[in-house]
Amino acid sequence: MTTTLIRKLAEMRELSRGWKAAGESIAVVPTMGALHAGHLSLVQAAKAACDRVIVWIFVNPKQFNSPEDLANYPRTEHQDAEKLAPHAVDAVYVPDVDQVYPPGFATTVSVTGLTDVLCGSHRPGHFDGVATVVSKIFLQTGADRAYFGEKDFQQLQVVRRMARDLDIPIEVVACPTVREASGLAMSSRNQRLSPAGQAVAAGLYAVLRDLAEELEQGSSFHPLEARARARLAAEGFGEVEYLDLRSEDGLQALDHAAVPARLFVAVWVDGVRLIDNIPVAAA
Numbered sequence: 182m183t184t185t186l187i188r189k190l191a192e193m194r195e196l197s198r199g200w201k202a203a204g205e206s207i208a209v210v211p212t213m214g215a216l217h218a219g220h221l222s223l224v225q226a227a228k229a230a231c232d233r234v235i236v237w238i239f240v241n242p243k244q245f246n247s248p249e250d251l252a253n254y255p256r257t258e259h260q261d262a263e264k265l266a267p268h269a270v271d272a273v274y275v276p277d278v279d280q281v282y283p284p285g286f287a288t289t290v291s292v293t294g295l296t297d298v299l300c301g302s303h304r305p306g307h308f309d310g311v312a313t314v315v316s317k318i319f320l321q322t323g324a325d326r327a328y329f330g331e332k333d334f335q336q337l338q339v340v341r342r343m344a345r346d347l348d349i350p351i352e353v354v355a356c357p358t359v360r361e362a363s364g365l366a367m368s369s370r371n372q373r374l375s376p377a378g379q380a381v382a383a384g385l386y387a388v389l390r391d392l393a394e395e396l397e398q399g400s401s402f403h404p405l406e407a408r409a410r411a412r413l414a415a416e417g418f419g420e421v422e423y424l425d426l427r428s429e430d431g432l433q434a435l436d437h438a439a440v441p442a443r444l445f446v447a448v449w450v451d452g453v454r455l456i457d458n459i460p461v462a463a464a
Contacts, residue, residue: 208325214369235322281317300335308335388412418449437464443459
């Protein structure tokens with residue numbers, strides 16, 4: 182099967198209309214490219230549930246706080262197309278910037294509350310960029326379902342709230358985080374780690390897992406947090422932007438895992454910002 186590469190909105194909408202007219206269900210997998218096994222697991226989940234699958238590839242400038250970070254973000258369109266070929270997706274939508282943000286574009290979608298903590302407090306405006314581009318993804322593709330990984334759990338919650346609040350008729354489907362053999366969550370940013378940085382980053386999951394086990398036994402978070410931060414420093418990690426225990430529903434700060442919760446971390450390694458989270462069962 183030949184994969185259709187699309188760059189123009191009019192082409193994307195024409196294709197989507199045809200599928201809908203035929204009564205076919207449509208899934209979209211939103212990405213910024215630099216695809217890895219985590220992205221491909223989303224594609225597989227989408228193909229298992231829907232008749233047609235669109236992979237969106239667009240490095241969204243509105244969700245970057247740093248021009249340097251935007252410039253350094255991997256852009257690997259040809260390699261991405263090669264990785265998608267065996268999966269026989271129905272369309273790869275790689276819109277030109279003017280198809281997403283045409284001249285005079287002046288609208289921002291903002292979700293309050295959920296965006297005030299974690300990455301939101303360290304990356305002002307980031308989730309406005311996410312909510313704005315994802316609303317465009319949903320409306321441009323006309324998809325019935327959208328597939329997101331749980332690695333970006335805060336983003337997942339923001340997207341769900343945005344779609345609900347704006348009455349966008351789409352189901353947001355969460356898929357489990359895909360990890361390296363070491364436990365490191367797969368991320369496009371991992372490509373920027375040096376071999377030494379990769380060795381350090383490989384220890385992050387073990388720190389989170391050990392912390393979660395103690396919380397699931399009823400321990401208080403704050404004393405454990407101090408120990409975990411010290412362990413990260415000793416293992417060679419850089420700045421820890423946050424290490425938080427929060428409820429899955431609403432992302433409220435917790436001291437005990439009295440409700441279904443998650444541990445969230447953002448930490449710097451080798452000049453690269455890594456995020457991760459894992460579930461914590463209620464004690």
